[in-house]
Structures are given as structure tokens and as C-alpha cells.
Amino acid sequence: MTPAPSVPSPVSGALRLALIYLVVASVWIAFSDTLLVWAMGREPPLAANVAKGIGFVIFTAFLLFDLIRRELRRREELSNQYRLYLDHSPxxxxxxxxxxxxxxxxxxxxxxxxxxxxxxxxxxxxxxxxxxxxxxxxxxxxxxxxxxxxxxxxxxxxxxxxxxxxxxxxxxxxxxxxxxxxxxxxxxxxxxxxxxxTEDEKRRLRQAVEEVAESILITDPEGIILYANQGASNLTGYPRDELVGRNARILRSDHHPESLFRQMWTLLARGRSWRGRLRNRRKDGTIYTQDTTITPVLDDSDEIRSYVAVGRDVSIEEALRSQLEYAQRVELVGQMAAGAAHDFKNLLGIIRLNAELAGAQGVVTGTPALRQALDEVMTATHRGERLVTRLLSMGAAAELTVEAIEARQFMDSVTASIRTILPPTVELVVRIEPATPALMADRGAVEQILLNLAANGGHAMPEGGRLEIRVEPAHGDDDAPMQPGDTPLWTRITVTDSGLGMAPEVLSRIWEPFFTTRSGKGGTGLGLPMVRLLTERLGGRILLDSSPGRGCEAELILPAASPHDPPFLPQPGAGGGADAGPCEGDGDPAFGNVSNNPASETGTARDVLVVDDDDGLRRVLQRSLERMGHQVTALRRATEALERMEEGWVPDLIVSDIVMPGMNGSVFYERTQQLGIQTPFVFVSGMSVAETPAHPLIGGSVLFLEKPFSVSQFMETINLALEDDPKTVLQGAQSGRSPGP
Missing domain, CATH: 3.30.450.20 (PAS domain)
Structure with missing residues (x-):
């Protein structure tokens, strides 16, 4: 706005006139007196002085008039200008x-x-x-x-x-x-x-920027931080005065390649925004994840003046997402395991039944080499059965049998298995505290856990080393020290190796299904997730600590059995235990009681129908029944069997799979009932009795046998189904398990 013109005050104007008059009068008096003396050559007379004075007054009067007129005119002009300014000022x-x-x-x-x-x-x-x-x-x-x-x-x-x-x-x-x-x-x-x-809007904006939870940084074109809100300080751990004036590179971590930042700056240099997820480093060194948006601010000439970076902490969201992905992977593993269980059990059943039948023949013919080879096959079959059970446990598809297990005898039995999977250059040391209580757990699950941990330790020591397993009592899972007279509530098993160790970024992902550092070398990424899941299902917990060059220590804490729970002591030859023989049965210790013609137990040979879509299992069931002296009709599909029955054929016994293409076993049974056929049924399946769709049918003349099973179990179930006493049949079926050993 144009400044207002200044108007002189009356005092200043009067003083100016007085000074002018003083100067002019003084000059006139001095000049006129000198002129008269010079002209007359003597002192001028009175008349001359009077005339001189009158002339001076007239002269000064005209002079004052002109000065006052000029001053008043100037004042009027200034006043008009001032008034004009005032009248037109906004x-x-x-x-x-x-x-x-x-x-x-x-x-x-x-x-x-x-x-x-x-x-x-x-x-x-x-x-x-x-x-x-x-x-x-x-x-x-x-x-x-x-x-x-x-x-x-x-x-x-x-x-x-x-x-x-x-x-x-x-x-x-x-x-x-x-x-x-x-x-x-x-x-x-x-x-x-x-x-x-505008000021209120700026104040509200600044207050919002200050109080918002998101991190907001403003930098110059070189990345020097010009402004940081409180959210940025809270997220990064740096006080605001430590952020301002420093380059934003102080927040970088080593989790992103340089190519990412080159692409970012290329985009920003074009005046475009960049959005992405960054893993940055706090002042204390910890890593956090944030969703970041960086926007360039342009001036009037479209030159980049500054950058505004807005970041939202998504560390918790990322952790939840990782947990969800972990749960989804575990669920996927369970679904895969459950889906494959039927085929696995069929294969194991074929191997087991054929080995037992061949073993029985080997015993008869007295061929020691054949017997030894079949013995190894049976041992491998039992190990395969336990492996399938553990795999099913990943998806909670298999139930765990929790019982009191004496620690020393259990470790003696599992140590032999561990030695077989360790390289010969690895020393195995097992230490068991005398006061260690019995474990309250599933024997097979704990064995699988230790085998997986030992296998990982062996892989971490390619040049050899030491694997130590310590078993000791624990007062609680909070590492409280044991006091004399305390009853142990937990059993701690610590597996320590002297291997290469793991970097923090590897250690943070070890529980993820399918994550492995041995890709292409046999690693599947399922071992440790299985260990963790089994441990949690047993009511325990597992901790794993490792660092590069210092090996690895896994601490497994499992519930201890109370003094009132008798420990499980495996007996030689007992089925299902690690110390049991390779095969089960009441006859020959290796191959069970496989009779050539036990049909006499039921009185006579019977006409038996076998329906199973698996060719191998169907054939071995047929041979087993024929060795029992029965007449066997083996068919691949239930529809074929129904066609024969509709023509009038009625077998004495039906052995049927449940999961089959076309028509499953449950529908097959119901169709036979509609035809009025009351023939006893024996269902065989890779699923447990609780999982099978035929579960409501089990009972009375309908029995169930879970794969894989031994020849002796199969024979006893067949005999039980053909007995005349229906009570005996019902008792064997209600358990949902095979009546054999």
C-alpha cells in the first residue's frame, strides 16, 4: 500500500518563516548601511535611514506575502493528497x-x-x-x-x-x-x-500433523530432513532435534537392494509420487516396517522444492499376516497329509501283508536269507507307519496317545535311532539327571521331535562336531530353580550342537512351513514346524537359540507325569513300541500267526467278496483269505458287485474299502440292505473310525479295520465277523478298532 503523504505541523512552518525573515533582514541591514556610507562618504542623515527602513519594510512585506502564499498552497496540496489517500485506503x-x-x-x-x-x-x-x-x-x-x-x-x-x-x-x-x-x-x-x-487453518493443520500417529518427514531435494513430526520421533526412536538436519538415509536398513532406491529416486525426480513398503532401522537398531508414500513438492517453476514422506507403521499387521500365513501353511500341510493318508496307508498295508505272507512261506521253506530280508521290510514298514502318523499330526488328523513314559528307557531306545541319522564324524552325548521324572506325552511324537532336532544338528555340522542331549527335571516352565523336596512339574530336554549356527534373519523364520536353507539338498521346510506343532499338542513349549559360529540350542519342555501315573515300560515284542519286534503276532515272533488253513476255526470255508479299487491291496487281501481256505471273489468297483447280487448271488462275507470312485463303501452297504442281503461287512480304510463316513454304520454285523494292519489282525477280524454269536461281533465293532493285537 502506498504510504500516506506527510503534512508539516504549524510549529515547523512558523519556525521556517522566522528563520527566513531573520536571514533576509540581517543581510538587508548590513548591505544597506554599507551602501549609504559608501555613497555619501559620511554617516547618513536621519531622513536617509528612515527611507531605508521604509523600503526594507515594504520589501519584506512582499517577501513574507509570497512565502506565506507558497506555504499555504503547499499545505493545501499536501492536505488534499492526504485526504485522497485516506478516502481511498482499504x-x-x-x-x-x-x-x-x-x-x-x-x-x-x-x-x-x-x-x-x-x-x-x-x-x-x-x-x-x-x-x-x-x-x-x-x-x-x-x-x-x-x-x-x-x-x-x-x-x-x-x-x-x-x-x-x-x-x-x-x-x-x-x-x-x-x-x-x-x-x-x-x-x-x-x-x-x-x-x-488462514492462520487458523495452518494451526489446525500443524496440530493435526503433530498429533497424527503416522510419521511425517519433510526433506530438501538432497534428502536432508527439514521437519519431523512427533509421530516420526515415536516411530524411529530419534528425538525430533536429532532428525532435523540429518539425511534420511540414517533410517535405512540392509533389507532392501540399492536398485529399489534407484527406482524410487528416478520416479521422484520426474515429479511423481512413490509408494511402497520399507523396512527401516530405529535408533536402537531394531527393525520396523512401514507403508511409505513420498511426494515431491514443486515450486512455481516446476522445480522440486522438497519431499514429503508419510509412513504408517505396519509391523503389527505384518506380524499378524505372517502368523496367518503360518497358520494357512500348517493347514495346507494338514490337508496334504490327510489327503495322502489313504494312499500311504494302502501302500503300507500292501507291503506289510505281502511281507507277512511271504515271511510265513519263508518260515515253512526254511530260507534264512529270505526271512532276514523280509524282517528288514517289516521294520521299514513299521517306521513308515509311525512317520505317516506323525505327518497326519501336522493337520491334527491323528490322535496322540498321551501316557507316562520312563525317561531313561525311552532315551536308551531313541538314542539308537538318533545314531543312525548322524554322520559318523558327529559325537553323540546323552546326559540324564537321576531325578528326571517320567514324561507325560505321546512316545512316537517325542521320538519324532528328537529325531528332527538331531537331524538338523547333524546337517549343521558337515565337518563333524558334538551333539548333546540333556534330560532333567524342571520345576516350572518359568525356569524357576528346583528346591529340595519339590515335585517336578516338567521335564526339560535340551538338544545342543556345535554347528555353524544361524543368522538372525534365518532364526526368525525357522517355524515357517516350507522355509528351508537346504533347498535342493533334501530340505523340505517341514521338520521344525512339525516339531513345534507336536510340542504344542503335547502341552509343552520349545525355544530355539542360535547365532552364527555358536551352534544351536533347542530347549524342549514337556509335562512330567505325576507320581500316580505308572510309567510306560515297553516290553520286548509288544506292538507299537520302539523296542518291539519288527512284526506283531502271537505265533512266529517275526511274522505272526499266519495259518495255512484256519478256516476250521469258523467251521467251514466261506464265500467272501472283496471290493477295493487298489489293485495291490485287493490282491493281497484275496491271497490272505484264500490261505484261510475261503472262496474269494475280488472286484474293483462296488457297482460290479451289486450287479451280481441283483442277479441272485449272496456272499457269506463282504470286505470293502470305504473311499472308492463311483460308489463308496457306505452307499454300497446301504444298497445291499435295500436288496435284503444281511451279509456281515468288514470295512477297511486308511482313515480312523471317527473320520470315516461309515462311522454310523459300525456295530452289530459291521466291523471296521484301520489300514495298515497285520495278517493276524485281518484273520481274527474275518473270523470274528463269521462267528454265529452276534454279541461277540458287536463287542469287537463298538471299540472302533480291530479286535486283533
Missing amino acids: DVMYRYRLDPEPAFEYVSPSVTEVTGYTPEQHYDDPHLGMKVVHPDDRPLLEQMVSGRGRPEGPVELRWVRADGSVLWVEQNNRIRIDDRGHRIMEGSARDITERRR
Whole structure:
């Protein structure tokens, strides 16, 4: 705005005239006196001096007239200019006489546009200037007018327009004393409503930026941090004054390749925003993950002035997502295991039954080499059965048998298995504390856990080393020290190797299904997830600690058996235990009681139908039944059997699979009942009795046998189904298990 022209005060004008008169008069007197003396050659007479004085007065009168005329004209021009400035200023200009009687001496026309009141209304009402002030702000103006407050300087007040709307003004007042000793207040008022609105918006924006949880950084084009909000300080761990002035590279971690940042800067240099997920490093060295958006800020010439980076901490979301992915992978493993269980059990059943039948023949013919070879086959079959059971446990598809297990005998039996999977260059040391209680767990599950941990330790020691297993009592899972007389509540098994160890980024992912550092070398990524899942299903926990060059230590804590739970002591030849022989049975210790013609136990040979879509299992079941002396019809599909039955054929016994293409075993049974055929049924399946769709049918003349099973179990089930006493049949079927050993 153009500054207002200055108007000289009366004192300054009078002083100027007096000085001019003094100079001119002095010069005239000196000049005229000198001239008279020189012209007359003597002192001038009185008449000459009088004439000289009159001439001086006339001269000075004309001179004063001209000076005063010029001064008044200049003052008038300046006054007009000042008045023109005041009248056209957007600010409200005013002069207000405070005493003796308050009154407006001048109000600029802009007051009408600002307040809605005209200057004439202000002249008519000397109190209108106070009335337009907002009631809450009047005390401040009253203090200024009365002299109790600050009389001069800018002050922000609210005015109320004639239409009732409110505006903000900045008033600058100056109080002076006029020539009569009266107080005059001169000032201006500027409408700052828009400025206040902008300032309020900026204040709200700054407050929002400060209080928002997201991290907000503003950097210059070189990446130097110019501003950091409190969210950035909370997220990074750096105080704000430590962030400002430093390059944003201090937050980088080693989790991203340089190519990522090159692509980022290439995009930003083009004036485009970049969005992505970054893993940054806090001041304390910990890593956090944030969703980041970086936006360039351009000036009027489209040059990059700064960058604004907004980051949202997604570490918790990422952890939850990882847990969800872990759960989904575990579920996938369970689904895969359950889906493959039927085929696995069929294969194991074929191997086992054929080996037992061949073993029985080997015993008869007395071929030791054949017997030894078949013995190895049976041993491998039992190991395969346990492996399938453990694999099914990944998906909770197999139930665990929890019982008290004597620690020392269990470790003696499992140590032999561990030695077979370790390289010969690895020393195995097993230490068992004398007071170690029995474990309350599933024997096969704990064995599988230790075998997996030992196998991992062996892989970590390619050049040889030491694997130590310590078994000891624990008072609790909080590592509280044992006191004399305390009853152990837990059993701690620690597996330590002297191998290569694991880096932190590997250690953080060891429980993920399918994650392996031995890709292409036989690693599947299922071992440790299986270990963890089995441990949790047993009610225990497992901790694993490792660092590069320091080996690995796995701490397994399992519930201990109470003194009232008798420990499970495996007996030689007992089925299912690790110390049992390779095959089960009541006859030959290796191959069971496989009779050539036991049909006499049921009185006579019977006509038996076998229905199974697996060719190998169907054939071995047929041979087993034929060795028992029965007449066997073996078919691949249930529909074929129904066609024969509809033609009038009724077998004495039906042995059927449950899961088959076309028509499953349950539907097959119901169709036979619709035909009025009351033939006993023996269902065989790779699923447990609780999982099979034929579960509601089990009972009475319907028996169930879970694969894989031995020849002796199969024979006893067949004999039981062919007995005349239905009570015996019902008792064998209600258990949901095979009646054999």
C-alpha cells in the first residue's frame, strides 16, 4: 500500500518563516548601511535611514506575502493528497477526539464497506466506534482509551458488522495531545478475517500433523530432513532435534537392494509420487516396517522444492499376516497329509501283508536269507507307519496317545535311532539327571521331535562336531530353580550342537512351513514346524537359540507325569513300541500267526467278496483269505458287485474299502440292505473310525479295520465277523478298532 503523504505541523512552518525573515533582514541591514556610507562618504542623515527602513519594510512585506502564499498552497496540496489517500485506503482511517466531548473528527469512507456503517453515522454517534466492537473484546479497547492498557501498537479485535456478521480487525492506535491540550486518538483498522482464517487453518493443520500417529518427514531435494513430526520421533526412536538436519538415509536398513532406491529416486525426480513398503532401522537398531508414500513438492517453476514422506507403521499387521500365513501353511500341510493318508496307508498295508505272507512261506521253506530280508521290510514298514502318523499330526488328523513314559528307557531306545541319522564324524552325548521324572506325552511324537532336532544338528555340522542331549527335571516352565523336596512339574530336554549356527534373519523364520536353507539338498521346510506343532499338542513349549559360529540350542519342555501315573515300560515284542519286534503276532515272533488253513476255526470255508479299487491291496487281501481256505471273489468297483447280487448271488462275507470312485463303501452297504442281503461287512480304510463316513454304520454285523494292519489282525477280524454269536461281533465293532493285537 502506498504510504500516506506527510503534512508539516504549524510549529515547523512558523519556525521556517522566522528563520527566513531573520536571514533576509540581517543581510538587508548590513548591505544597506554599507551602501549609504559608501555613497555619501559620511554617516547618513536621519531622513536617509528612515527611507531605508521604509523600503526594507515594504520589501519584506512582499517577501513574507509570497512565502506565506507558497506555504499555504503547499499545505493545501499536501492536505488534499492526504485526504485522497485516506478516502481511498482499504483500511479504516479515523481521528477521534477523546475530550472534552468524545466525537469523530474523521472517518474514512472505507468504513462503510468494512462495517456497513457510513462515516456520517459515526459523526452522528460518537459511541458507534465502541458499539461495533464485539462485546467480549470491548474491555481491551476501553483499557486502551482510558490509558490503563497499552495505548499504542497493533491489537486484534472482533468487530460486528451492521448485518450481525463478525470480522477480525487489526487496530493501530496513537493518542496525542493537540494545541489545546485535548487528547486525540488517531489510528487505522485493517480487516484480517481472511488472514486469521488462514492462520487458523495452518494451526489446525500443524496440530493435526503433530498429533497424527503416522510419521511425517519433510526433506530438501538432497534428502536432508527439514521437519519431523512427533509421530516420526515415536516411530524411529530419534528425538525430533536429532532428525532435523540429518539425511534420511540414517533410517535405512540392509533389507532392501540399492536398485529399489534407484527406482524410487528416478520416479521422484520426474515429479511423481512413490509408494511402497520399507523396512527401516530405529535408533536402537531394531527393525520396523512401514507403508511409505513420498511426494515431491514443486515450486512455481516446476522445480522440486522438497519431499514429503508419510509412513504408517505396519509391523503389527505384518506380524499378524505372517502368523496367518503360518497358520494357512500348517493347514495346507494338514490337508496334504490327510489327503495322502489313504494312499500311504494302502501302500503300507500292501507291503506289510505281502511281507507277512511271504515271511510265513519263508518260515515253512526254511530260507534264512529270505526271512532276514523280509524282517528288514517289516521294520521299514513299521517306521513308515509311525512317520505317516506323525505327518497326519501336522493337520491334527491323528490322535496322540498321551501316557507316562520312563525317561531313561525311552532315551536308551531313541538314542539308537538318533545314531543312525548322524554322520559318523558327529559325537553323540546323552546326559540324564537321576531325578528326571517320567514324561507325560505321546512316545512316537517325542521320538519324532528328537529325531528332527538331531537331524538338523547333524546337517549343521558337515565337518563333524558334538551333539548333546540333556534330560532333567524342571520345576516350572518359568525356569524357576528346583528346591529340595519339590515335585517336578516338567521335564526339560535340551538338544545342543556345535554347528555353524544361524543368522538372525534365518532364526526368525525357522517355524515357517516350507522355509528351508537346504533347498535342493533334501530340505523340505517341514521338520521344525512339525516339531513345534507336536510340542504344542503335547502341552509343552520349545525355544530355539542360535547365532552364527555358536551352534544351536533347542530347549524342549514337556509335562512330567505325576507320581500316580505308572510309567510306560515297553516290553520286548509288544506292538507299537520302539523296542518291539519288527512284526506283531502271537505265533512266529517275526511274522505272526499266519495259518495255512484256519478256516476250521469258523467251521467251514466261506464265500467272501472283496471290493477295493487298489489293485495291490485287493490282491493281497484275496491271497490272505484264500490261505484261510475261503472262496474269494475280488472286484474293483462296488457297482460290479451289486450287479451280481441283483442277479441272485449272496456272499457269506463282504470286505470293502470305504473311499472308492463311483460308489463308496457306505452307499454300497446301504444298497445291499435295500436288496435284503444281511451279509456281515468288514470295512477297511486308511482313515480312523471317527473320520470315516461309515462311522454310523459300525456295530452289530459291521466291523471296521484301520489300514495298515497285520495278517493276524485281518484273520481274527474275518473270523470274528463269521462267528454265529452276534454279541461277540458287536463287542469287537463298538471299540472302533480291530479286535486283533
